[in-house]
Amino acid sequence: MYRLTGINLKSMPLGESDRLLTILTPERGLLRVVAAGSRKSKSKFGGRTGLFVLNELMIKPGKTLDRIHHAETLASYPGLSRHFGLLTASQYLAEIALNQALEDSPQPDLFNLLTEHLQRLEQLPPNAPVAAVLAHLCQGIFHLLALGGIAPQVHHCCLSQKPLIANPTQLNPEIGFSIRSGGIVAPAQLQQVQHQQQPSVQNQDADHEAVANQAAFTPTPNRYLNGHQLSLLQQLSQPNLSAIGDSPDIAWIVIEQILRDYTQHHLGRAIRSATLINSYVASCQTQRT
Structure with missing residues (x-):
């Protein structure tokens, strides 16, 4: 025993x-x-x-x-079962933790991190808005990925390793997020890589196969972020969240979808609970209309 x-x-x-x-x-x-x-x-x-x-x-x-x-x-975290969004977010985090957990091997850090984020979710009010639920979910995802050593790079360009400072007032999407590269990509760096892969006029035929091979490794962004969305993504690496109420639902919806695609790619499997998040967000949007 x-x-x-x-x-x-x-x-x-x-x-x-x-x-x-x-x-x-x-x-x-x-x-x-x-x-x-x-x-x-x-x-x-x-x-x-x-x-x-x-x-x-x-x-x-x-x-x-x-x-x-x-x-x-x-x-027992009874507050989670009283709110569909909180329960779904908790199941989402638990699913990631299950994929990271090892059998017959001590994992106090994973245990402590998961229970900490479950407590944070439960402490949200029963009428917590979508933005608050998704924000806490996204930070939980990011922290779990960081613990597993596979968190996306969000403060430096994956190509140049130069820091990218978010400008929350920039509303036009400018910064790329590449799952293949492992995080954010500066547009200038992406353009430079693509330019370098263009075949020369003199050797266009000879370079065709090489260019085709290079194109397979081009870090084409899966999504583009505006300055505000980038600032939220960068905030996830911090111990605590701030200014959640100042962010619209759509911003956190974008961040969750980015992290979802990234996580599923690195885990090599779909997150089944993510479909329930879609249902939760859709139901909240329907209630507003």
């Missing part, structure tokens, strides 16, 4: 009355354990097997799967 602390990130039925829980723990990383009889109405586990419930656990080793012998709830 061993003791650990874990937060439930995934649950699925097992057999007639059991649940198979996927738990993130600081002591042993990702753990899959059985909560025997937890689907029965009079189960001793009660609500301890719910999503985002943080428990202190006593685990009994098994031949194939370990089993929960005792569970004592430490936190």
Whole structure:
């Protein structure tokens, strides 16, 4: 028998009355354990097997799967379940954490970071606007990517490594974001690369194949950002957010979509919870009209 602390990130039925829980723990990383009889109405586990419930656990080793012998709830984040946007954002972060988590390997930093961002989301008011929900979601995504060593470069051009200082008053999209390059790209640098890849007039035929090969590696931006959107993106690397209320919904919608595409590319799989974010944003926009 061993003791650990874990937060439930995934649950699925097992057999007639059991649940198979996927738990993130600081002591042993990702753990899959059985909560025997937890689907029965009079189960001793009660609500301890719910999503985002943080428990202190006593685990009994098994031949194939370990089993929960005792569970004592430490936190449950009830505010998340009362707001569709907050719950969806939490599931989004949990999905990324599940893709980063390792089995049988201590991961206190990942555990602490995820629970910290769940707390931040829960502290938002029940009527939190779309901008606030997306802002906290985006910062959680960025921090998780940074912990995994794959956060996009947002303060320096990926091509020149020169700093790019955001001008929030610049409303025309100017700065590119290239998933392939790993972050923001200055237009001047992109134009320079494209110009260098143009074949000379004298050797146009001879250079055709080389140019075609080079074009495959051209860091063509997937999106373009204006100065305000760039300033929001750069803010995500900070410990805390500021001036959320001053930003329109569309700005954070753009940032979330950029981070979503970037994350899915680097994880090599789709984020299923992201489709629920689309539904949440659409429903909020419908209510306003």
